[in-house]
Amino acid sequence: MRPGRPGPAPALPLPFALALAPLRHPALTAAARGCTPPAHGTEALAQARRALAVVRVLERHPLGVRAAQLGREAGLAGPELRPLLAMLCEEEYADALGAGAFARGPALDRLAAPGGRGLAGQLQRTLALARDSAGAAVYLSRYAEGEVLITQMADGPGTPPVREWVDFRAAAHASAVGKCLLTQLDHDGRADHVARHRPARLTPRTITDSRTLFSALDAVAPGAPVFDLREYSPGVVCSAVPLTIGNAAACLALSLPVPHAHRLRHATEALRRKAVPVLLALLLTGTIPPETGAGGPAKAPADTPVAVPAPVPRPAGVTPETLRHLRRLFRTPLTRASAAAPGGPHLVSDPATAAAYLFDAVPEAGGGQPRLALPHTFAPLRPGSLPTPDGLVVLGTT
Numbered sequence: 001m002r003p004g005r006p007g008p009a010p011a012l013p014l015p016f017a018l019a020l021a022p023l024r025h026p027a028l029t030a031a032a033r034g035c036t037p038p039a040h041g042t043e044a045l046a047q048a049r050r051a052l053a054v055v056r057v058l059e060r061h062p063l064g065v066r067a068a069q070l071g072r073e074a075g076l077a078g079p080e081l082r083p084l085l086a087m088l089c090e091e092e093y094a095d096a097l098g099a100g101a102f103a104r105g106p107a108l109d110r111l112a113a114p115g116g117r118g119l120a121g122q123l124q125r126t127l128a129l130a131r132d133s134a135g136a137a138v139y140l141s142r143y144a145e146g147e148v149l150i151t152q153m154a155d156g157p158g159t160p161p162v163r164e165w166v167d168f169r170a171a172a173h174a175s176a177v178g179k180c181l182l183t184q185l186d187h188d189g190r191a192d193h194v195a196r197h198r199p200a201r202l203t204p205r206t207i208t209d210s211r212t213l214f215s216a217l218d219a220v221a222p223g224a225p226v227f228d229l230r231e232y233s234p235g236v237v238c239s240a241v242p243l244t245i246g247n248a249a250a251c252l253a254l255s256l257p258v259p260h261a262h263r264l265r266h267a268t269e270a271l272r273r274k275a276v277p278v279l280l281a282l283l284l285t286g287t288i289p290p291e292t293g294a295g296g297p298a299k300a301p302a303d304t305p306v307a308v309p310a311p312v313p314r315p316a317g318v319t320p321e322t323l324r325h326l327r328r329l330f331r332t333p334l335t336r337a338s339a340a341a342p343g344g345p346h347l348v349s350d351p352a353t354a355a356a357y358l359f360d361a362v363p364e365a366g367g368g369q370p371r372l373a374l375p376h377t378f379a380p381l382r383p384g385s386l387p388t389p390d391g392l393v394v395l396g397t398t
Contacts, residue, residue, distance in 0.1 A: 042223050042244060044272075045288075048279035050076060051084050055093055055108070055284070064103040091126060091277045111284055119285045120152070123278060127154035130274040134267040136254040137161040140278070141240075143181040143249040146193065148172050162236050162255045166202055173199040173213055174206045176228035177253045180240035183217045183226060184249035190214060205231045225268050230258065237261045239268040241275055245288055252278065 053074040057065065060073075071081045085102060088094035092107040107125075111118040123140060130138045137155035141148060147169050155161040172178025172193060182190050191210075199208040207213045220226055228238040240253035254271050256264055282288045 042242075044223075044243075044275040045245075045279050047084070047276045048283055050074070050080065051088060051093075051276065051280050052283050054081070054084055054088060055104070055280075058094055058102060058104040059108070062104070064097045064101045067100045067102065070102060087273075087277060090129065091122075091280075093280070108284070111281065119281060119287075122281050124152055124154065126274060126277045126281065127152055129277075130154065130252070130254075130271055131156060131159055133274070134254050134270040135159065135260075135263065136256050136267050136271075138271065138274075139177060139253045139255075141177045141181065141251050141253060143185070146196065148175075148178050148181055150177065160257070162233065162238065165233065166200075170197050170200075171202065171232055172197060173208070174202050174228065174232040176226050176232075176238035176240040176255075177251060179217060179228065180226040180242055180251040180253065181249045183220050184242055184244050184251075187214070190217070202232055203230055203234045205229060207231065225272065227264070229261075234258075237264050239264060239271065241268070241272045243275055243278060245279075245282065 054070065054076070057070050057073045065073075067078075067081065067085065070085075071078060074081070076084070085094060085096075088105070089096050089102075092105040092110075095103045095105045097103055107122055110122050113121065127138050127140060131154040135158075137159045138153065139150050139161075140152040141150050143149070150168060153161060166174075168175060168177065172182055182193065185193070194210050194213070199206070199210065199213060201208050207216060217226075223242060225239045225241045228236075228240075230237060232238070235258050236255050237258060238253060238255045240251045243250040243252060252271055252275055254267055256267065279288065
């Protein structure tokens with residue numbers, strides 16, 4: 001089949017033959033989005049904040065803590081705590097020690113990796129779990145600078161990805177990813193997008209009229225999944241669930257070959273459950289403001305977008321999780337003599353440059369004395385980020 005001339009699309013079994021009749025005028029979307037959202041945002045974000053509370057308790061108990069005490073300190077009853085603990089163990093934020101006790105898991109150390117690599121790695125692991133539970137190729141996407149961007153994906157031999165026969169950036173009107181991101185924009189944002197990317201007919205099911213498209217988007221309930229039923233490609237069905245974070249638009253999506261269309265709704269439910277660990281990773285790395293006491297979560301100003309970062313290496317920054325990791329490892333100021341001949345990793349904190357430098361001792365060739373490798377720089381650091389006196393100080397791990 002030639003890419004530019006898709007053949008006739010076979011009929012889909014119910015309940016996938018969904019009507020797209022206009023339900024309300026697109027201008028209502030802008031008015032609705034002017035309303036103040038609930039304090040905890042979406043239910044997925046509320047669950048992610050509860051999971052964050054559990055993680056913070058685990059961090060306070062390095063030797064482990066029983067579930068009953070964990071629930072008391074996190075303020076969660078048993079029915080709320082049990083599914084969160086199952087998710088945290090699957091995502092490796094928690095380890096089950098047996099006898100009803102739990103400890104912090106290796107995912108927290110992974111997130112502390114510098115330069116954004118920790119977040120990208122943890123999100124990739126979550127996408128792989130989502131792929132396996134949904135039995136479909138899975139995608140993480142965001143809307144940035146007026147374009148649809150697929151930032152990460154997980155596929156496999158039994159879960160093939162969508163063949164991008166038309167650039168996804170030009171096919172937001174037809175793809176589940178694009179429509180899900182467009183539902184998170186106001187009317188002006190949508191109008192701007194379709195003015196730059198005129199809707200083209202990709203299959204007989206593609207919506208090409210902007211008014212009909214906007215009405216279909218308005219018919220999607222907040223937080224509900226969005227479907228592509230052979231609108232982008234005649235051989236594929238897709239779904240996407242929103243990850244609205246402040247003024248940023250992002251989503252999780254999946255794709256299935258048409259012979260597996262009967263699994264679409266079940267796979268979408270599995271996908272929706274993975275929104276919670278994705279949001280938890282963003283909370284732990286400071287991308288989403290954490291909850292701040294009884295006053296509820298800290299919120300960014302209304303005119304400040306909170307963007308989901310592209311999971312690619314960035315200049316090394318210092319996330320809250322990285323700081324906690326450094327504080328745990330490097331707590332002992334070294335004496336002048338021990339600092340002159342370090343026997344292991346050590347951290348040089350320099351308030352004058354608002355930076356810290358991590359040195360690791362590596363053996364000389366031939367088994368000689370250790371020498372210092374080139375340092376890794378953590379910057380910028382706010383004053384008081386590390387427990388150091390004024391001036392240059394060397395911190396060891398013992």
